[in-house]
Amino acid sequence: MTDTFTIAGREFTSRLIVGTGKYKSFEENAAAVEASGAEIVTVAVRRVNVSDPNQPMLVDFIDPRKYTYLPNTAGCFTADDALRTLRLAREAGGWNLVKLEVLGDQKTLYPNMPETLKAAEVLISEGFEVMVYCSDDPIQAKVLEDMGCCAIMPLGAPIGSGLGIQNPVQIRLIVEQANVPVLVDAGVGTASDAAVAMELGCDGVLMNTAIAEARDPIRMARAMKLAVEAGREAYLAGRMGKKLYADPSSPLAGLI
């Protein structure tokens, strides 16, 4: 019995989604994707050539019949930009399952939540299946789910920071209340970070920089595949309780 999960009616076995930015070459990117075991790859519609056949094309290296392409709105700072980008993507490639991200500023790449909510509403009304990058705010995560988003994707830490999950309490609150998949998007730096995300009960993890900027991206892709599986299995296995080896009546429990 395989442990699968479903986004917008499509079933996936791999819980790791990887990006297609920052690699040295399409060859390296393709090899990393393969090593990662990912079934979904995100593609920045604004940055990747998906239409000019005279230039090297991602599709020549990462086969869209084999991998689910997930167009994203990286680089969009307003709802309008994001809408325009994804409508274009649907027109060009027929993609309906999309990842919405509306960024707040260049420095932090933190999501702009009001613009994100606005864009999500329109996209859903236009029939898109919207996976949404968002802050780790459980109230707005709920709104996005109620609106009809098919996956909630809170950041673990700022995009490209590699800091790991900064606020496990918030991620956990989002997971507990969600009825659609929750995937940590952004912030993972190394394998244990991905395992932590899964141990919190997330359904998956999306990452790009952690693999692309590792010294050996292919090896790190393999590490991430294993880490996501490890974290998922550990979550399902139900970890041991933590013990302090101290008199429970002592104030230790409260202090540490």
Added chain:
Amino acid sequence: MTDTFTIAGREFTSRLIVGTGKYKSFEENAAAVEASGAEIVTVAVRRVNVSDPNQPMLVDFIDPRKYTYLPNTAGCFTADDALRTLRLAREAGGWNLVKLEVLGDQKTLYPNMPETLKAAEVLISEGFEVMVYCSDDPIQAKVLEDMGCCAIMPLGAPIGSGLGIQNPVQIRLIVEQANVPVLVDAGVGTASDAAVAMELGCDGVLMNTAIAEARDPIRMARAMKLAVEAGREAYLAGRMGKKLYADPSSPLAGLI
């Protein structure tokens, strides 16, 4: 090219060593060991029946021809106790590769380092190959290595606590200076903890409670196998640097 490591001249592929205590049955123990992919299992000489053929025996479930049995001195609180125990083990089972642990007290099961040093010296002089459970003290770790111990095994947290690696700085200092394998022994609670140990550059991890006391020990054994591999691969891949997305001249770097 497989990534192996060598303890006392023996080559191993799995970097996960598991225990044989606290399981509900020998059957469950055997299944967990198999799921973990471990090639070495530790056996508490004082607690496990290794000689009375009329009682159920561990060797009937975990084949000593397939797994390297590593006798340990769990329950010994003095060098003398530990010596007596391991000499008995060698006599009974021919085991020469042993894990020395001399505990300090019942409450914390923290190692008694002076007694550990004393016992290690005698054991080595008697021809034992000594893997040694110790505190995360880099100075004494060096002494144990110089004395001839074949593996240094600092605790990550108190035995059976499941708290995870408490002091990565110290573990890292031990790893940086060591010329023999360093394995984190004790303290791992879930998969990400094992990954963290490996990402610090450790050669392996030993655990018992984290698997035996998981709700589903077999599934957790598999999680741990994956986590150790994930952490090892991530270490070898060389993780991305951490970035703060803030003005580097700001005091953020120093503060967090």
Added chain:
Amino acid sequence: MTDTFTIAGREFTSRLIVGTGKYKSFEENAAAVEASGAEIVTVAVRRVNVSDPNQPMLVDFIDPRKYTYLPNTAGCFTADDALRTLRLAREAGGWNLVKLEVLGDQKTLYPNMPETLKAAEVLISEGFEVMVYCSDDPIQAKVLEDMGCCAIMPLGAPIGSGLGIQNPVQIRLIVEQANVPVLVDAGVGTASDAAVAMELGCDGVLMNTAIAEARDPIRMARAMKLAVEAGREAYLAGRMGKKLYADPSSPLAGLI
């Protein structure tokens, strides 16, 4: 030269704001406020009797001529509720400087940011001076400041949790960009948590449960006074850099 700070044109010396809920008695509350050195106390308009002279009144114990009363909207889950509450407060007590909090749900008491933004806008247009409880989202913090809020008050952790600052990276981003005072509101559990908030560069800290639910609230109030001052002084003093005492070419820096 005293280190003061200014909210809505009023100058304060104490950077600790305390609450008036959860105390055993008005006497205890008053003693704790005095021990804390606070100059501002928050008052939950919906919960505290501020008008019926036949019941015991907070004003009989905590003198509104000595302390700045800051009416808050605790218990309000919509913008409308919050507006109604603060208009009432202004009518009843003449209070113009207010603390807006619009909560998202009973379980987490996390702020509802869309409702908060809506309420803030109306309040400011009606001439209120609005100190605003918010998530640790730097993009929305900036919006609140640009809208005219006179103080930004991100949560450190869920209200009443005592977990301490969960996401120092986010708090720090908010502090770096702000031109109005930033105060951590909610989540502080003990003295060091308050010091951490101040060391991140916050202008102040607001707390209630950490004092009211300490075993000895008056003593904890004094501890918090000292901690806020300690953290503020440490921030101004400029802390030493962190050093790892390890070869800088080692991957330690990136790992821990």
Added chain:
Amino acid sequence: MTDTFTIAGREFTSRLIVGTGKYKSFEENAAAVEASGAEIVTVAVRRVNVSDPNQPMLVDFIDPRKYTYLPNTAGCFTADDALRTLRLAREAGGWNLVKLEVLGDQKTLYPNMPETLKAAEVLISEGFEVMVYCSDDPIQAKVLEDMGCCAIMPLGAPIGSGLGIQNPVQIRLIVEQANVPVLVDAGVGTASDAAVAMELGCDGVLMNTAIAEARDPIRMARAMKLAVEAGREAYLAGRMGKKLYADPSSPLAGLI
């Protein structure tokens, strides 16, 4: 009723002990000591001129009739070195209350515990009152106390690192079992670190670099005074419990 503590029969009010190294001048050092409120200052016998009246002398700036001088063995890497140093100090200045530190290596300045135990034993037999810098090993801390040391001083992190308390579990175990004062010695970087040490139940904190290498040492000295008092008061006040605002039957408690 003042909250005092007693080392070797002498009563102290301040729980902060400060060093006399790394300052730009004796003047700055003296001003920092005064701002810190310390009653005890440590002096590196090997590094400070305590006898040549033609050179500037510490005693001209920090009055030994006002402050308790605590000679230490900084720079000693063997028991013999430490013994020689402290015997000299007693001869020269009559100092009987001393701080023993025997370091393990130049890189980490981690204590050499076997040499420390050896030196402590001899010093105590010679009538010294020994405050002892040690690892955070609760078993050896107990041995040092049983031997007759008058204060146990585990490191919080490597000397001069400013990393803060790395292993609160171990410090806590040492505090719980001790019948003599426990002071964190080394590792404090900023005010909140000192508060954390005190909240763990330590009787005091010793620091040098955190003050001397702050941008404004005098201001940081004042911050540390307040932080130690804050942490002490918070410990005595008894902090609130931590709450997670989540279904207690959820695995959140075990995970974070």
